Amino acid sequence: GQQLNQSPQSMFIQEGEDVSMNCTSSSIFNTWLWYKQDPGEGPVLLIALYKAGELTSNGRLTAQFGITRKDSFLNISASIPSDVGIYFCAGRRSNDYKLSFGAGTTVTVRA
């Protein structure tokens, strides 16, 4: 399946900072999902987006479905140590059971 372009690949952030990451594709997607994976565990779904322009929050996390339907953004506000992990974007095209995944953004928080 098509891989999504996710950036940045990694980031070191100061506790309390706001951070952003994004995911882009050359294809249109109908669904965007954001996952977080802790070391040695499976990915956990954070936010799901279904409509272009949609902005959805889950606690300190906010994600947006880009209006072109070819991108999505995830913001973490006031980062804390437990935000450490790998964040993945995933997208689904029309009439497809499958998801395409980004390569992940590794977040490390400096206390």
Add this chain to the structure above:
Amino acid sequence: DVKVTQSSRYLVKRTGEKVFLECVQDMDHENMFWYRQDPGLGLRLIYFSYDVKMKEKGDIPEGYSVSREKKERFSLILESASTNQTSMYLCASSLGPAGPSYEQYFGPGTRLTVT
């Protein structure tokens, strides 16, 4: 809450052995998936199943087969394990064909080492 469980968290097998990885979901989901995850390569789809006894190849099916005899269980089989199959294997499930039904829920993963 959706629960996806995998039979082993860690597994060590020898080259040439037949390996079975089991996945069970308890939410009556239609779709089930097997991925492998390798550093720098992200998540790659091996096989998926959208119904009992139905399966479709993903992006990297070579060297693997699958079985889905019951709706809640999806097995990944390595017919003859090789060292290049050392990886983290993740199982996922999703409800079915519409809107939120495509959200995939993952198990904790099986770290397989082939020596």
